[in-house]
Amino acid sequence: MPTVTATKKKTVRINGCVASAQAAKYADVDVIAAYPIRPYTATMMALAQMVANGELDAEYIVADSEHSQLSIAHGASSSGARVFTGSSGVGVQFAYELYSPISGSRMPVQMMIADRTLDPPGDFGSEHTDALSTRDMGWLMGWACDAQEAFDNHLIAYRIGEDRRVLLPQMVCQDGFFVSHITSDVELPDSSQVREFLPPYKHPYPLDPRHPVSHGPQIMPEQGPPLQLERARAMEGSMAVIEEVHKEFGEIFGRHYDPWLEEYKTDDAEVVFFLQGGHGVTARFAIQHMREKGLKVGMVRLRTIRPYPTDRVCEVLSKFKVVGVIETNMGLGSPSSGGVLYADACAALYEAPERPLVISFMAGMGGEAIVLKEFYWMTEKMIQAQKRGKIEKRTHWVGFEE
Amino acid sequence: MSTKGTKIPDWLTVPFAGITPAPSQDKGQNLFPTGNWRAIRPVYRDKLPPCNNACGTNEKIQGYLDLVKRGKYLDAYALIKEDMPFPSVTGRVCYHPCEQACNRGKYDEAISIRAVERFLGDLGQALKHDVVKPGKPNGKKVAVIGSGPAGHSAAYQLARMGYKVTILEKSPKPGGLNRGGIPVWVLPPHVLDREIERLVELGITLKTNTEVGKDVSWDDLKKNYDACVLAVGLTEPNSVRAEGENKEGVLYGLPFLRDIGMGTSKVKLGPRVAVIGGGNTAIDCAREALRQGAVEVTMITVEANTQEMPASPEDLHDMFEEGVDLWHGRAMTAVLGNGKVESLQLHPARFSGAINASPINIDRNAPAEKFAVDNVIIAVGQHASLNWLPPEFKNERGTIKIDRFGRLGDTNFFAAGDIAQFGSGQPLMVVNAVGDGKRVAFNLDKALRGEPLQPRTIAIDVIMDLNRMNMTYFPHFPRVHQGMLNPITRKKTQDEVIQPFTEEQAVEEAARCFSCGTCNACDNCYLVCPEPCITRPERSNGLYKIIVDYCKGCRVCIEECPTGCLEGVPELDFDTGVVRMDTAFAISPGLHGRQAQELVNLASRPAKNI
Structure with a gap:
């Protein structure tokens, strides 16, 4: 059951980080895995406030590193939760080990990226190298150019990634500061629109003690290629779904994006x-x-x-x-x-x-x-x-x- | 579209994202066979627990403790009876070398194995019909001379193998040393009588009052039987060759006990009794003397301290409790008195060698002590009486000359027990005589069937060491102690001193067993295997199997095996990609070893089905 309070459509002036947090709230995420790093931190700050205020009923877990953060996201997703996480810059890099396992186990984790230049030296400004370095790990990935598009992309990405034909994680990226920290008008939808667009998430084979299964088993060398092929098929097959979903998004929300x-x-x-x-x-x-x-x-x-x-x-x-x-x-x-x-x-x-x-x-x-x-x-x-x-x-x- | 036109062949079809259904009991996880990663293979290989090794007749001690722990008392009794005809007797009299060897003794306190054995023996006594049955008759007749521990054991094993056994016993009552050498307050006669009944139930003919050399000759034995086991024991008491040893009031240990045991004793002791000797028989004599009316009993030994004495520390403790005094480093050099013992002359003495059988050096230049007594009991060992034996079979010790298989030359005569001892020259303990009788019986059987014989000494298998076990799994837990009669009152009676275990006590004590080196179906391997690739149709030793198609050799089961039964064997030691059960299990007497025959039959089956 949705736990988000019913809201009416309204336009607010917020930055990209808060727009992302709002999107996570509208998506009614179950688990939030947080670890701070500028500039994306503002998203997690906003979400923490929402959970604390009772606006959003979600498990908010603060990890001890980005590696743990993505591990938590992986585990939570395996149990059937809709998961939201995020990072910036070198934080994205520190979690690198998890990107392939998450997409390989076909867990539709969503990760928000507010880009930050990789070290050295410490530079908070935006460069896309952080997320782009993971671009071949089996995650759906795209960039927004403003806060409204960022908000929309989060909802669209969940809908695509959780589609049974796809089941892949998504990186929803925006430039640090240019998007993440500059306020602009964002239209927040009516909650009924979101309910119509994004049905509750249900993984087909979650970890569940009532129906025990193993995720991520060790396999024989010859059993690797068919699994890789399946993952490639899912990535390629998502293209039709991406087009379909963007079309439906336009119909429901009135904002029509060319998906590509x-x-x-x-x-x-x-x-x-x-x-x-x-x-x-x-x-x-x-x-x-x-x-x-x-x-x-x-x-x-x-x-x-x-x-x-x-x-x-x-x-x-x-x-x-x-x-x-x-x-x-x-x-x-x-x-x-x-x-x-x-x-x-x-x-x-x-x-x-x-x-x-x-x-x-x-x-x-x-x-x-x-x-x-x-x-x-x-x-x-x-x-x-x-x-x-x-x-x-x-x-x-x-x-x-x- | 790069994936367009791709097709995954059926044999490579895997579930979505490799998500694996729950493993089944018989197949484990059967989707992703990763066994080819393995460099080592976990193998259940039962090692010899130190208790089994130390036992004179190699009882499968770990095995019956495990069964008692599980409440399977009858199975436990049947297991002990394979090696031990009378657990009710050894459960009372044994010097329990098993407990000295027990690994648990290095951790907190050794298992009270003897008390559990007695629990099982008494259980067996109460059965209307014994679990042991005679073997299919093979038409061969064997005479066993002597019904002491060695003869009893040999006759028992031979009857189980199908021999027509006749025991010839020179005394009016059977039992040998069990009856004539052990006080009734240690071994009540009804217990022994019941065990003798069991022999008769096995179809053994028992002829008492039949003495070899008097009633039966060597040639009679040769003529009337296919084979013969000589287990006549050492019947004649040793003298200390002291002046005046023939005076009235001088008694000898074994005859003293034997006459009381047989009910033929006419001895009346005075208030002050000395016992000469430092062994178990001397202790029994001292304690018996109290029960025969003596007030002050003093034991006089050549040994310089209790550690040197060839006596069990528990018996010494119980003797002290009853008030017997103990003097060390003295030899009796004369018995003084006018026709009757009045006092003893003692001189300082010590053994010339490291063992108690070595010659004694007596310092006769030192001032003699005079010690007033009414009786003296000499208990310094015994020797054989073998005038009936052809001289070529006698050895320089005055016992029977045998080869390493227990055989007299190339005859079908075998000898067992004290009469055939070699080594230190000390008399055997009951349990060693039982083991000797058992091994000789097996060799006799082999000889008559023309098979190669086994040396009397047993081959040493890998004896499980404490360091090879995972002690994390064993919390400290104190030993359960047997009840004892009050020393003040018990020394006036013939009541059994040591009390039996209750069922609860027996189970509690058996549960303390580490099961050293031997699988006891604790299920740990089954639980810790991360794959999982260990299966067992039920929780039972010998039924655990590694599904090697899936075992990656991660060693978790091996490291977490509490008993150390699981071993990592390099994969190169195997010549197939699947487990060969005949190499996977050892020949040692654990239950896995019992599958040996069954496993041999597996050789003809396709490897995948094994």
Whole structure:
């Protein structure tokens, strides 16, 4: 039975962290596994307050580390609970051991990430490297660009992950500070809408003394591949479910998202930025500015990176002459010697009959905003390449070059 | 879509996310066979508990304690009867080397094994029909000469094997040393009588008043029987060769006790009695003297202290309780008196060697002590009377010369007990004589069937050491003590001094057993196995099996085995990927060992079914 008090639709001014906490409350989570690290901590603070106030009936467990935190989440999910957890930066890394076991045992744990640059040195600013480093562990993963989208993504992710056809954990990411700590208007739904969209969670084979089963047994080497194949099938198979759920979300809540990509002013664009997360908001403003100057620039914002919408990326990006990938992550020694988004984009484009030129921009690093001047600079680089028919080099470190 | 067109073959189909249904009792967890990870294999291998090893007849002590613990008294009695014809007797008289060897003695207090044995023996006495039955008659006749412990044991085992056994006993009553060497307040005659009845019930013919060399000759034995066991014991008391030993009032230990035991004693003791000797018989004589009317009894030994005495500490304790005085380091050099004992002359003395049978050095230059007594009882051992025996079978000790199988040359004559002793020269204890009789009976059977014989000494198996067990599982728990009659009053009566265990006491004491090295079905392995891959159709020793297809060799069961029965055996020691039960169990006398024959038959079955 839902334990959340019935509420009416209302608009509140909250930041991304609180939006995530609100989403967890609306999802009526059973277990919350917390361990503090900035900037995501504010989410757990908000949830603690909700539990203390009696707004939310959930087990709130403070772990002794992120490793324990994810272990608690794993165990709680195995027992059939809807679980909410989260972390930032190196905290995400410390729990690394658990990511594959959780997805391998097909437990739809949800983890909120407010990105933080990995050490060293201690830097609270947002870089996506923390969550992206776990991107191949079998978790559904995507970035919101504002608090409202963050709120919506949490509900959508639970619905997808808990679908019997999927049963996979989800990382619902937002940029630290740009999203997590900047307030904006968020429409909180009517609780009946959430009930309609997100039914109570029921795992098919929970740990239950009345029906004993073993989770995570040791297996023979030849029994590994079929289980891996099943997990791959679940990840691929989730794509249809993701589309279905986003459609239903739009119908119930009135906010329609393309599950994979947001296209902004791309109709006649010749060069586009390809990015994910909070920089999409500033990119929209910059593009408006540059459009007024007659530059045919647009933006494609990746909303879901796992599963990677390869065909869709290929179809969309191949319409343009030049694609500028804004990384906001570190992929040291990666194919572009910049970030990791470039390689995925290029791989998606490889089969396209007409391939655009692709440039990687190391921008928005360390939690710095990408300023208007830099968007102009990057656009100029793309236009030059378009004219030249050839890129100058694969990766530019924005702000460090002429 | 990379997974498009993929198909998982049936034989690799696994449940969702590998989520495994609950294991079943017979198959364990049978989805994910990870046994090929194993480098070592847990194997139930019963070791020899130290009590079984120390027992003169190798009773399966751990086995019957375990059965008593579980309330299976009749099974326990049947088990003890395999090696011991009269547990009611040894349950009273035994010097219990098992208890000295008991590992529990190194932890808190040894198990009171003898008291449990007596509990079982008395239970057997009360049965209308004994559990032991005679063997299928094989048509062969065997004579057993002597009905003491060794002869009794040999006759019993031979009858169980199907021999037509005749016991020839020279005394009017059977029992030998059991009757004539043990006071009735230790072993009441009705107990022994009942055990003799059991022999007759086995079809054994008992001829009393029949003495070899007088009523029956060597040649008669040869002619009338297929084989013969000589168990005549040491019947003649040793003298201390003191001056005046032939005076009136000088008695000898064994005849003194024997006459009382047979009911033919005419002895009347004076108030002051001395007993010469430091062994168990001397102690029995001293305590018996009190019951025969003596007021002051003094024991005089060559041994310098009680530790040197070949006597059980408990008997010494009980003797002191009854008020017997003990003098050390003295030898009796003369019996003084005018025709009758009036006093003893004593000189300082000590043994020349490390053992009590070595020659005695008497310091005759030292001033003699004079000790006034009315009687002296000399109890310094006994010797054989073998004038009927062909001289080639006598040895330099004056006992029977046997080979290591207990056989006299290449004849079908065997000898057992004190008359065939070797080693220290000390007389055997009852239980050792029983074991000797048992082993000789088995060899006699083998000889008549033309099979190779077994040496009388037993092969030493792995004796379980305390350090190899997991003591975490054994809380300290005090020994249950038997009741005793009050020493002040008991020394005036022939009442049995040591009281029996109640059923509750027997169970409580049996439950203290560590079951050293031997599976006692504690279920620990079954519970701790993380897979789980240990099954047992029921909780019983010998029924536990490792499902090796799933056992990864994690050693948890081995480490957590309280008794140390479970061992890790390197996988390379096995030549198949599945368990071979014949290598998995030992030959030692634990219950697992009893499966040996059954396990041999398994060889013809497909490995998977084993």
